[in-house]
Amino acid sequence: MRIGELAARTGVSVRSLRYYEQQGLLASIRTPGGQRQYVERDVERVHFIQGLYAANLSSRTIAELMPCAESPSEHNSDAALERMARERERITEQIGDLLRARDTLDRMVVVARAHRESLLDAAPAADGSAAAQDSTPHSAVPACV
Amino acid sequence: MRIGELAARTGVSVRSLRYYEQQGLLASIRTPGGQRQYVERDVERVHFIQGLYAANLSSRTIAELMPCAESPSEHNSDAALERMARERERITEQIGDLLRARDTLDRMVVVARAHRESLLDAAPAADGSAAAQDSTPHSAVPACV
DNA sequence: CTAAAACCTGACACCAATGTCAGAGGCAAC
DNA sequence: GTTGCCTCTGACATTGGTGTCAGGTTTTAG
Numbered sequence A, B: 001m002r003i004g005e006l007a008a009r010t011g012v013s014v015r016s017l018r019y020y021e022q023q024g025l026l027a028s029i030r031t032p033g034g035q036r037q038y039v040e041r042d043v044e045r046v047h048f049i050q051g052l053y054a055a056n057l058s059s060r061t062i063a064e065l066m067p068c069a070e071s072p073s074e075h076n077s078d079a080a081l082e083r084m085a086r087e088r089e090r091i092t093e094q095i096g097d098l099l100r101a102r103d104t105l106d107r108m109v110v111v112a113r114a115h116r117e118s119l120l121d122a123a124p125a126a127d128g129s130a131a132a133q134d135s136t137p138h139s140a141v142p143a144c145v
Numbered sequence C: 001c002t003a004a005a006a007c008c009t010g011a012c013a014c015c016a017a018t019g020t021c022a023g024a025g026g027c028a029a030c
Numbered sequence D: 001g002t003t004g005c006c007t008c009t010g011a012c013a014t015t016g017g018t019g020t021c022a023g024g025t026t027t028t029a030g
Helices: A003-010 A014-022 A041-053 A059-070 A074-120 B003-010 B014-022 B041-053 B059-070 B074-120
Strands: none
Touching (some): A003 A014, A003 A041, A041 B074, A059 B074, A074 B041, A074 B074, B041 B059
């Protein structure tokens, strides 16, 4: 298939596909006229690349891992194993960062809502929601920073 | 405290602190001579900013959230609440991406190790590790892509 | 008072992935 | 063969946070 179709089927821009090739992530054979020709398998390959990009692996790193993913051999697996371990650690760390940030956001939401409640408290609530037993102390909203 | 000390205490470069100010994330008062002056609380504030940066929130977004985190008011909390929800969703999605990528890496590691074992199998293992009962079929190592 | 260290502004560089444009050529349908 | 769509290369732009340098000012230590 030609590059346009691969782009359409993977949701990746034509520009990016050419870039992947330039970075050694994706190979293609050329027609006599010079146009790139892809095979079915390349669809998965692009998805694979995208999955790694989604975890902020650089194209450089992905390129280093690709040969190992494709056809493992003693030649590549050795260096690649160490890199995988390093990336795995980085990913785990980043998951921690994200969880912490999400918690922070959640705390901020609570504070903002509490503040809104304390405003609404001036006028009695009109709906039947569980506004009773609201233990939030008025004007003692904790800061998030 | 001056900017250098704040930088030292937060692990953030002086350059970045100035950038934060430019983006409206961090305020300072100036000495008559024009040098930035910070207070104790700014240390936490910088850490707060860093925590959000770690989750890939843009300075633009953080700036939008800061007033809400600092001194919640009906004026800001309304728009901010929606943005927080959006960012939270994005973060959750990215955690998913990272988990998937980590699984992919783990699978690759398994494959690479299996391959290595299949090589070592040619010569009998010299150590007493649990090399026995290795059910990995030789030369049938699955590809990761 | 003087020298060193810290700070100021402004500017330019960088990285990495992607967008975009221009000019040229390939490919398929009619 | 012609027309229209797709593709080619190469180049330049963008984004955002940060590094770095230059030339000048402030602060502090001796």
